[in-house]
Amino acid sequence: MALVGAHNHKDKELRIHESLDELGTDLADYIAELSETSVKERGVFAVALSGGSLIGLLGKLCEAPYNKTVDWTKWYILWADERVVAKNHADSNYKLAKEGFFSKVPIVPSHVHSINDSVSAEEAANEYEFVIRQLVKSRVISVSDTSDCPKFDLILLGIGPDGHVASLFPNHPVLDEKDEWVTFITDSPKPPPERITFTLPVINSASNVVVVVTGDSKADAAHLAVDDVGPDSPLVPAKLVQPTKGKLVWFLDKPAASKLEGFQFSE
Numbered sequence: 429m430a431l432v433g434a435h436n437h438k439d440k441e442l443r444i445h446e447s448l449d450e451l452g453t454d455l456a457d458y459i460a461e462l463s464e465t466s467v468k469e470r471g472v473f474a475v476a477l478s479g480g481s482l483i484g485l486l487g488k489l490c491e492a493p494y495n496k497t498v499d500w501t502k503w504y505i506l507w508a509d510e511r512v513v514a515k516n517h518a519d520s521n522y523k524l525a526k527e528g529f530f531s532k533v534p535i536v537p538s539h540v541h542s543i544n545d546s547v548s549a550e551e552a553a554n555e556y557e558f559v560i561r562q563l564v565k566s567r568v569i570s571v572s573d574t575s576d577c578p579k580f581d582l583i584l585l586g587i588g589p590d591g592h593v594a595s596l597f598p599n600h601p602v603l604d605e606k607d608e609w610v611t612f613i614t615d616s617p618k619p620p621p622e623r624i625t626f627t628l629p630v631i632n633s634a635s636n637v638v639v640v641v642t643g644d645s646k647a648d649a650a651h652l653a654v655d656d657v658g659p660d661s662p663l664v665p666a667k668l669v670q671p672t673k674g675k676l677v678w679f680l681d682k683p684a685a686s687k688l689e690g691f692q693f694s695e
């Protein structure tokens with residue numbers, strides 16, 4: 429695997445790739461390994477997806493050898509954030525993931541837990557938290573040892589050019605939400621405005637968090653999130669992704685990593 433840079437950066441591992449193709453293969457290897465470990469230890473693999481460009485990078489996971497070696501029947505799929513639109517709407521994270529990922533592998537349909545798209549954002553968030561509570565009760569999702577939060581086996585996050593993760597946007601009051609597992613916003617700066625999102629305590633309780641960031645439009649956000657930029661720089665939500673006990677790995681391509689301190693790439 430041609431990694432142009434791999435670095436243990438304090439609390440996180442950075443895996444920087446020459447091309448999107450190599451990044452996709454490394455990401456597929458990494459997720460397949462986590463799935464194998466989790467299925468061995470717990471009998472299931474509970475994953476929360478995000479939307480956006482991340483989904484296109486899961487393509488390799490649907491191909492050989494992973495389509496045959498991963499035990500897809502043990503996967504449970506949820507969403508770390510979702511736009512409150514119909515499931516067949518172009519903006520739906522569910523539609524994106526279905527078309528680009530899980531319809532191509534033998535996931536059990538009843539293991540896919542999407543939001544109720546026919547109620548308000550607030551009701552959708554409450555109902556989704558209830559769904560997660562039921563999955564915790566039935567031990568599909570385990571519980572954190574340090575909080576009362578669910579402990580997902582893996583939460584997959586993308587980041588926006590403004591440094592948002594899931595639907596946690598810069599300077600938004602939901603960044604301070606400590607009590608809810610799932611909350612809602614009706615004023616997303618990126619359309620569509622109504623969304624539900626996991627809160628930071630849930631993200632930071634996961635056993636594994638993977639952040640995938642590609643393209644030069646994300647280079648500033650990656651720099652602000654990863655480097656010690658000081659208190660006068662904007663605080664990007666991606667910087668607040670700091671699993672309490674879990675493992676955090678960032679997968680980047682060279683353009684996204686181009687402004688990280690200590691990584692100088694020659695053309």
Ligand SMILES: O=C1O[C@H](COP(=O)(O)O)[C@@H](O)[C@H](O)[C@H]1O
Nearest residue numbers: 478479480481482586587588594
């Ligand atoms: O709105 C969203 O944006 C982010 C980032 O998307 P990208 O297309 O710039 O990669 C995504 O991770 C999030 O789930 C989504 O709702």
